[in-house]
Amino acid sequence: MGEAERGDAAPRLYVSYFCANRHETRPAFAADAVIPESWDCPRCGLPANLDSENPPPPPKIQPYKTHLAYVKERRSADEAVAILEEALETLRERRASGEVIY
Ligand SMILES: [Zn+2]
Structure with missing residues (x-):
């Protein structure tokens, strides 16, 4: 019943991924605990599972895109200018009418 026993009381289960x-x-x-089916490998970040013969395939690489890149895919620069102009015009009108202060 010594102090050294403390913290070792809870049984642990080691699971290989x-x-x-x-x-x-x-x-x-x-x-x-409920053992999850998959686990992220702490060494390379790939998903890991319980089946040593059949580990999950690496996920397809998703090239990182900025929000602006997505917007540019959908809109041409001319359209963007038109949308901006329209938004500014609306804002100016609302400002002129006192509806918007800034
Ligand atoms: Zn790994």
């Missing part, structure tokens, strides 16, 4: 780069990760779970 495997990623496509053949890394093995063994996070510990409380014995009564």
